[in-house]
Amino acid sequence: MVAQDLAEASELLLSSELAHRAARVLRLRPGDQVVLFDGSGLEAEAVVTAISAREVGLRILQRSTPPREAPVRVVLYQALIAATRFELVLEKGTELGVQAFVPTVCARCTSRPAPAHALAGKLARWRAVTVAAAEQSGRTRLPEVSKPLPLEEALASSPGPKLFAWEHAVEPLPKVLERLQELHPQAVSLFVGPEGGFTAEEAALARSCGAVAVSLGPRTLRAETAAIVLCALSLLALGGLAPPAG
Numbered sequence: 001m002v003a004q005d006l007a008e009a010s011e012l013l014l015s016s017e018l019a020h021r022a023a024r025v026l027r028l029r030p031g032d033q034v035v036l037f038d039g040s041g042l043e044a045e046a047v048v049t050a051i052s053a054r055e056v057g058l059r060i061l062q063r064s065t066p067p068r069e070a071p072v073r074v075v076l077y078q079a080l081i082a083a084t085r086f087e088l089v090l091e092k093g094t095e096l097g098v099q100a101f102v103p104t105v106c107a108r109c110t111s112r113p114a115p116a117h118a119l120a121g122k123l124a125r126w127r128a129v130t131v132a133a134a135e136q137s138g139r140t141r142l143p144e145v146s147k148p149l150p151l152e153e154a155l156a157s158s159p160g161p162k163l164f165a166w167e168h169a170v171e172p173l174p175k176v177l178e179r180l181q182e183l184h185p186q187a188v189s190l191f192v193g194p195e196g197g198f199t200a201e202e203a204a205l206a207r208s209c210g211a212v213a214v215s216l217g218p219r220t221l222r223a224e225t226a227a228i229v230l231c232a233l234s235l236l237a238l239g240g241l242a243p244p245a246g
């Protein structure tokens, strides 16, 4: 992914980390072709015009907007969990087509939000995980990762229908998704709790905010498994996993 706006540029000069990857890891040479994206939905084929370990020159050959993004905006409100597991959710969610991640602070979170001075570093780390997953999976839009929000604020500001994964829910997810399909929502908000689960008060709060509690089956899944299953099944039901057109 490049930082430059691909709609504007016809020649690009990439420096530092991308140049290192191009020269040392991918071992590109002048004349080699690459595919670039800028996270806005645009993709570009480009040819390497010059390369060193510190700089790569590229000329754009053609631009396109491949239809690889899900037709529904899936926003995942994942409670803060252990760092490596949270990053796994970011990686797998990005591959699946999640468009935004909101780290959520719940009563039983053992992982606390980073203090103010460390938040920028944490957000940069999370963004790097989504960039790597977006590059690997051919995403054309980079999912947003916002700063952590308390569950109450997350529920109040979440777009579209809200699905709240709760072990004590009686409605199975597929049944709720069947109803959602009829509504053709433009966005859907998915909530997954921390390792210790949501409290009964949080489940009541979610209900009072219009969220539907959904069951992912009779077994208790780890939070990251629950997030991946909830995203995958929701995207499948709402057209986000359909094969490319044509």
Ligand code: SAM
Pocket: 164, 165, 166, 167, 168, 169, 191, 192, 193, 194, 195, 196, 197, 198, 214, 215, 216, 217, 218, 219, 220, 221, 222, 223, 224, 226, 227
């Ligand atoms: N320790 C908690 C308990 O037994 O009450 C379990 C929490 S579970 C490890 C983490 C999160 O994954 C839950 O808050 C919920 O959002 C989701 N989850 C796990 N299994 C689920 C299931 N069978 N149905 C719905 N949600 C589930």
